[in-house]
Amino acid sequence: MSSVLKNRNQRYIIERIIVKGTLVLDTPTCLGSGDADGDTDLVLLRDSREEKALLMGSSIAGALRNYLREYRNGYGATEESLLFGGLRSDEEGEQSPLIVNDALSRENIKVELRDGVKINSVTRTAEPGAKYDLELLEAGTKFDLYFELLIDAENNKEQLVRELAIALQGLEKGEISLGMKKHRGFGRCKVNNWEVQQFDLQKYDERIAWLTFEHWSTGLLANDQLYDSIENALGVSVDGGDKRDRLTIQATFILASPLLIRSGQASADKAPDVVHLKSRRDGELQPVLSGTSLAGVLRHRAERIVNTLQKNTSIIDEIFGVDFSQDKTKKAKASRLIVHESVIKETTDLVQNRIAIDRFTGGALHGALFNEQPIFGSDKTEIKLELELRQPKANEIGLLLLLIKDLWTGDLPVGGTSSIGRGRLQGKKAIITLASENKVWNITQASKNEPLTIDNAEDLEKFIDALNQEVAA
Helix, strand or coil: CHHHHHHCCCCCEEEEEEEEEEEEECCCECCECCCCCCCCCECECECCCCCEEEECHHHHHHHHHHHHHHHHHCCCCCCCCCCCCCCCCCCCCCCCCEEECCEEEEEECCEEEEEEEEECCCCCCEEEEEEEEEEEECCCCEEEEEEEEEEECCCCHHHHHHHHHHHHHHHHCCCCECCCCHHHCCCEEEEEEEEEEEEECCCHHHHHHHHHCCCCCCCCCCHHHCECCHHHHHCCCCCCCCCCCEEEEEEEEEECCCECCECCCCCCCCCCCEEECEEEECCEEEEEECHHHHHHHHHHHHHHHHHHCCCCCHHHHHHHCECCCCCCCCCCECCCEEECCEECCCCEECCEEEEEECCCCCCEEEEEEEEEECEECCCCCEEEEEEEEECCCHHHHHHHHHHHHHHHCCCCCCCCCHHHCCCCEEEEEEEEEECCCCEEEEEECCCCCCCCEECCHHHHHHHHHHHHHHHHC
């Protein structure tokens, strides 16, 4: 029978493995529909029958395929895997043995609106026509995932299952992001529980069990049939083999001054004219330092450092990417620097009244009274920043260290109205990890008046020297 099917270019399926999981969004996620006729510049993709968010199976499969390729071969490497079949450009490529279903949100869509704008690095004002707004899914939204792996008689089952475990482990560890602006903190997600059903189609009773299985059902079974590890669920081990070369920085800062990142959505009719950006976490609105805002601040300061050193500015595009829609003279390029969104806890909201002064008369400008609501910190207020630079070069690490130094000392403010003293941070501790050399550096400073402690400072200085040497060359 298998020879007949082979001649007809069909697969002889001997086993099917069904994997279910509950996906939870950790940060707001933009699953755009591409519809330009909505109230916002980018509208969420919705199910045609219910008011629920639609997560396409193609989006999930693309994210898993990319993660598997990077994990096994490194960033920018070519792909070689059985799990996802041949490439689109390969006319003779094999069909993927993994079926990935579309997923609907468990509840009706809960929308969070975000505004964005491009800032001119010279004038430090908004670029004309560069403002946009997005519809985002709130953090905490849940999706029921469904995968089905087809085991062919001629395929290597052990390799297929191991590749599936590696790909799904990316969801389990929260290392896969979905949707737009993934490199700026949106779309972070995680799967906590797994359910696995295996059917040996060479046995009559298991063939009947697969035919009667409720493939269309959503949700997971009882807790005693759930796994918190996909390795245990599939009975494989994926230890080692991670080829991703990256530098990660996890830093903790104290909010040394009020902070104001403007939110374009007023919460009430009597709300202040300007309020700080907040995002819903665990059912409550929490103030956040957005990845887009922090990335913009870092890029502008990096440009100043590079221009001061009279260095070729191409290093900026190499790290932060190129937006073709904003600069059509350059080729579009994704950012290699991942900047995550940070929740700020233990803060206080206070309203401050301000007024513009007429520079000619020296008096109050008529009609220019306004009020703002920044957030104020206390001794317990901490901001945890997380940065990741992929395929880092020595000079790029040096530039990133200078940026962290400026944030650490309060010389680089974040958010708006920095000219009146807002947005200053004070460094407390940082952990810098370089995967390629398996090195970790710790930086600590208990308070502003305490000495700074750095593990192996000489090693970090070599990265600064690499940046200076490139300038000299």
